Amino acid sequence: MPRLLLLVLFSAAVAVVTVDAIMCYVCHSALDYRCGDPFSDPEDLLVTCPDEDGFCVKKNSTDGIQRSCTGSDGESTLEGCVPQGAGQVVxxxxxxxxxxxxxxEI
Structure with missing residues (x-):
């Protein structure tokens, strides 16, 4: 019985520690028209991100739409609008x- 209890506890610990990396769309509309909106979720643009604690990003700018992964620190992304100068949105x-x-959708 103690072995069974130990096995159950070990299995639960492994299940908690195991984290699958997130899958995000990665593309840029300037390079691939399918990346723009409306977006039809092409499967070949869905990739597994390298950082297990990462996030998906959708960035709209004057250069087009970019979809990507970012690290767990979110360093390369800001949520919302980023103003520059006299109220211009970059x-x-x-x-x-x-x-x-x-x-x-986002």
Whole structure:
């Protein structure tokens, strides 16, 4: 019985520690027309991000729409609008944390 209890506890600990990396769409509309909106969620643009604690990002700017992964620190992303100068918006970046969440819904 003690072995069974130990096995159950070990299995629960492994289940808690095991984290799957998030899958995000990665593309830029200037390079691939399918990346723009409306977005039809092409499977070949969905990739597994290298950082297990990362986030998906959708960035709208004057250069187009970019969908990508970011690290757990979120260093390269800002949520909301980023003003510059006299109220000009440089880009809008949305961060989310579920597989494929950086599709056109956000």
């Amino acid at each position: 880009f809008i970046s949305t961060v989310c944390r579920s597989d494929g969440c950086n599709g056109s």
